[in-house]
Amino acid sequence: MAIEITDVSKEYFVKGKRIEALKKTTLSIREGEIFGLIGFSGAGKSTLLRLINLLEQPTTGNINVNGTDLGKLAERDLRAKRQKIGMIFQQFNLIETKTVYQNIEFVLKASSYDKKKVPSRIEELLSLVGLSDKMDSYPKNLSGGQKQRVGIARALANEPEVLLCDEATSALDPDTTKTILKLLKKINKEFGITIVLITHEMEVIKEVADRVGVMTAGEIVEMDDVYAVFSHPEHKVTKGFVQDIYDFTIPPHIELNSESEVITIKFLNEHAEANYVNQLYRHFDCDISILNGRIEYIQDMPLGFLMLHIKGRQEEIARLKQFIDDSKGIERAEIYGKID
Numbered sequence: 001m002a003i004e005i006t007d008v009s010k011e012y013f014v015k016g017k018r019i020e021a022l023k024k025t026t027l028s029i030r031e032g033e034i035f036g037l038i039g040f041s042g043a044g045k046s047t048l049l050r051l052i053n054l055l056e057q058p059t060t061g062n063i064n065v066n067g068t069d070l071g072k073l074a075e076r077d078l079r080a081k082r083q084k085i086g087m088i089f090q091q092f093n094l095i096e097t098k099t100v101y102q103n104i105e106f107v108l109k110a111s112s113y114d115k116k117k118v119p120s121r122i123e124e125l126l127s128l129v130g131l132s133d134k135m136d137s138y139p140k141n142l143s144g145g146q147k148q149r150v151g152i153a154r155a156l157a158n159e160p161e162v163l164l165c166d167e168a169t170s171a172l173d174p175d176t177t178k179t180i181l182k183l184l185k186k187i188n189k190e191f192g193i194t195i196v197l198i199t200h201e202m203e204v205i206k207e208v209a210d211r212v213g214v215m216t217a218g219e220i221v222e223m224d225d226v227y228a229v230f231s232h233p234e235h236k237v238t239k240g241f242v243q244d245i246y247d248f249t250i251p252p253h254i255e256l257n258s259e260s261e262v263i264t265i266k267f268l269n270e271h272a273e274a275n276y277v278n279q280l281y282r283h284f285d286c287d288i289s290i291l292n293g294r295i296e297y298i299q300d301m302p303l304g305f306l307m308l309h310i311k312g313r314q315e316e317i318a319r320l321k322q323f324i325d326d327s328k329g330i331e332r333a334e335i336y337g338k339i340d
């Protein structure tokens with residue numbers, strides 16, 4: 001196991017008031033996976049990340065990173081271990097007065113990296129992140145995406161075992177976000193580095209994470225493979241995040257009664273591509289119009305939602321709903337639109 005978090009909690013005291021930033025949490029992050037933590041502001045994501053990064057001590061419990069119990073390390077060993085945990089930030093945290101090259105050099109010099117190998121290591125890192133032509137530029141002359149590439153190169157300089165990403169794409173536009181996430185995925189695959197990323201955007205989780213934990217009020221309330229969470233969200237916070245992507249609302253002009261219903265159906269895995277609506281047209285004496293639809297690919301697996309307006313006799317609509325319920329890989333979505 002790459003990261004074992006056992007019964008870990010964190011409290012702060014502010015003006016005599018106790019803040020439970022992280023309630024007792026047990027979590028295993030697997031070696032080589034990309035684990036996403038999603039939650040709104042104040043949920044406790046950064047606190048958890050700071051504990052893994054050894055920047056803070058937990059109030060209870062212990063954290064084990066690649067076989068090392070962090071609580072048992074002496075100060076010097078802690079520093080050495082910290083170098084094996086890379087971190088990137090929303091605001092990039094580059095040194096503005098240093099060039100791209102010097103920013104990376106700084107990190108290598110601060111560790112005990114073999115001096116002779118520093119220039120070739122920097123070149124290697126710049127090539128990896130696609131910035132070989134920018135080594136003499138200063139951060140102020142770089143785009144946000146380029147700055148984050150430097151951030152990634154710095155974080156990888158000391159060949160870390162784990163890479164922590166703190167809202168690493170939150171300051172970037174959607175296209176740049178995609179390219180940075182692709183780079184993270186490449187790093188994960190090529191070097192087998194375990195990545196833990198925190199975000200408030202389900203879009204980010206969808207693009208890169210293998211598993212996801214949903215945090216609210218200092219607790220992980222739901223955790224599973226990303227596809228499982230997207231297709232069957234349980235907790236209301238998770239449903240809200242999923243709804244950010246499948247943003248279906250019933251148009252206000254639709255009148256709903258026993259002979260006019262809106263049904264949202266969910267297509268799972270390969271069923272997402274089947275021409276299902278044709279079957280509904282053929283088998284039922286109802287008017288069916290499509291109000292909304294979307295297929296997303298999560299880890300290359302399609303997940304589709306389709307919102308239909310059905311008009312017809314009450315019994316016919318009931319029969320249609322039964323047909324949907326009996327279809328393999330198709331479900332009525334209880335969280336999108338009004339049902340029954």
Ligand SMILES: Nc1ncnc2c1ncn2[C@@H]1O[C@H](COP(=O)(O)OP(=O)(O)OP(=O)(O)O)[C@@H](O)[C@H]1O
Pocket residue numbers: 012013014019020021039040041042043044045046047048
């Ligand atoms: N150093 C601290 N001292 C006191 N309270 C803190 C401290 N750090 C965090 N907290 C509190 O702990 C709770 C969790 O904060 P945390 O920063 O972990 O949440 P978050 O999910 O990362 O939010 P954000 O996305 O806004 O950073 C919040 O109520 C916060 O105010």
